[in-house]
Amino acid sequence: MDFEFTGEQTQLRKSIRDFAELEIRPHVLDWDENQIFPLEVIKKAGDLGLLGAIFPEELGGAGLGYIDYSIIIEELARVDPSVALIVAAHNSLCTNHIYVAGNEEQRKKYVPKLASGEWIGCWSLTEPEAGSDAAGTRSTATLKGNHWILNGGKTFTTNAQYADVCVAMAVTDRSASHHGISAFILENGTPGFRVGKKENKLGMRASATGEVLFTDCHLPESQLLGKQGEGFVDSLRILDGGRISIAALSIGIAQGAFDAALKYSKHRKQFGRFISEFQSIQHKLSDMATAIEAARLLTYKAAARKDAGKRITKESAMAKLFASEMAVKVADEALQIHGGYGFIKDYPVEKFYRDVKLCTIGEGTSEIQRLVIARQLLKE
Numbered sequence: 106m107d108f109e110f111t112g113e114q115t116q117l118r119k120s121i122r123d124f125a126e127l128e129i130r131p132h133v134l135d136w137d138e139n140q141i142f143p144l145e146v147i148k149k150a151g152d153l154g155l156l157g158a159i160f161p162e163e164l165g166g167a168g169l170g171y172i173d174y175s176i177i178i179e180e181l182a183r184v185d186p187s188v189a190l191i192v193a194a195h196n197s198l199c200t201n202h203i204y205v206a207g208n209e210e211q212r213k214k215y216v217p218k219l220a221s222g223e224w225i226g227c228w229s230l231t232e233p234e235a236g237s238d239a240a241g242t243r244s245t246a247t248l249k250g251n252h253w254i255l256n257g258g259k260t261f262t263t264n265a266q267y268a269d270v271c272v273a274m275a276v277t278d279r280s281a282s283h284h285g286i287s288a289f290i291l292e293n294g295t296p297g298f299r300v301g302k303k304e305n306k307l308g309m310r311a312s313a314t315g316e317v318l319f320t321d322c323h324l325p326e327s328q329l330l331g332k333q334g335e336g337f338v339d340s341l342r343i344l345d346g347g348r349i350s351i352a353a354l355s356i357g358i359a360q361g362a363f364d365a366a367l368k369y370s371k372h373r374k375q376f377g378r379f380i381s382e383f384q385s386i387q388h389k390l391s392d393m394a395t396a397i398e399a400a401r402l403l404t405y406k407a408a409a410r411k412d413a414g415k416r417i418t419k420e421s422a423m424a425k426l427f428a429s430e431m432a433v434k435v436a437d438e439a440l441q442i443h444g445g446y447g448f449i450k451d452y453p454v455e456k457f458y459r460d461v462k463l464c465t466i467g468e469g470t471s472e473i474q475r476l477v478i479a480r481q482l483l484k485e
């Protein structure tokens with residue numbers, strides 16, 4: 106076991122932190138308040154290789170592992186969780202599904218353009234009636250001649266409004282249950298494919314979340330992704346990796362909130378003393394820092410297993426569950442340390458407090474993570 110970062114990882118953290126401080130920090134409030142999707146910064150992230158972090162160099166990726174990827178997502182989230190969410194959905198959901206399940210032609214066509222940021226990707230599993238129970242997908246795909254005809258609609262798709270490529274799941278054989286849902290690659294402009302309502306959200310407001318709709322959408326047969334009927338099973342594998350990114354995102358939010366609270370506690374005076382001198386504030390800071398570190402260890406363990414090619418269903422669910430619930434508590438305590446000033450938008454904790462809630466919901470709620478973990482424990 107080696108708990109030290111490599112020189113490259115330390116350098117990577119520093120360069121992402123510099124990028125986030127310089128290019129993102131000055132705009133965070135404006136993007137949040139006005140729900141502005143930061144397309145220009147996302148393109149710059151593409152130039153830096155962040156949109157293809159986990160893909161091999163021969164496909165235009167940065168060839169990094171999941172620990173490096175966690176560092177990237179964490180550092181982006183420490184400044185703006187929305188940017189981290191956009192990058193995470195693009196990398197570990199959309200592009201990774203094509204990379205993992207795609208044939209050679211699909212990989213070569215899509216991964217390089219997604220990895221460079223020329224194209225933005227989204228991934229649509231959730232439907233209005235199929236959230237936690239994603240196998241309850243109702244959208245359908247029927248093969249007619251050499252085209253699939255898709256009908257139905259998806260909800261809550263991150264990046265939907267800005268995506269050039271969408272990976273979406275639809276039922277191809279209702280009688281086959283979990284093995285009757287297939288994945289498809291849709292390009293913007295495909296007839297019958299359109300994006301619907303953009304959601305007005307509590308947090309993560311600079312990320313776009315919206316509907317994806319199919320009305321007699323004609324898709325060439327070759328746009329089937331992976332084996333017919335295996336799209337749902339593949340999605341679960343994709344989510345195993347994706348959950349590492351949501352754990353990292355949670356850690357980034359917690360770290361950002363903690364940093365703000367620590368700084369504030371050393372400046373704010375009450376009763377003639379800095380509030381950091383009060384033992385109850387010190388205990389809060391100690392508990393927060395300890396919990397963040399524990400979440401990091403769980404997340405890096407899952408990431409290291411992923412890089413070693415091992416199964417991570419239990420480990421990534423544990424990391425995501427612990428890190429997201431930890432981050433909700435840390436953001437709450439960080440706001441508490443700010444007193445009334447934590448409640449106003451002049452201080453960053455107000456936004457962390459709103460953004461963080463997504464982490465216990467997206468890519469499977471805490472209740473579903475517990476269910477996933479329990480299933481693995483009972484199998485072992």
Ligand SMILES: Cc1cc2nc3c(=O)[nH]c(=O)nc-3n(C[C@H](O)[C@H](O)[C@H](O)COP(=O)(O)OP(=O)(O)OC[C@H]3O[C@@H](n4cnc5c(N)ncnc54)[C@H](O)[C@@H]3O)c2cc1C
Nearest residue numbers: 228229230231236237261262263314466467468469470472
């Ligand atoms: C900002 C945002 C971005 C998102 N991005 C994407 C995306 O890019 N792609 C995508 O496909 N989806 C995305 N989602 C959807 C997200 O994954 C779902 O919201 C989530 O899986 C929960 O589904 P639901 O909202 O339908 O809640 P429901 O499934 O209706 O759950 C409601 C409540 O019931 C609980 N519950 C449900 N089933 C059980 C059970 N068996 N046991 C115990 N409790 C249970 C849940 O834990 C929850 O507390 C996003 C959501 C948000 C808010």
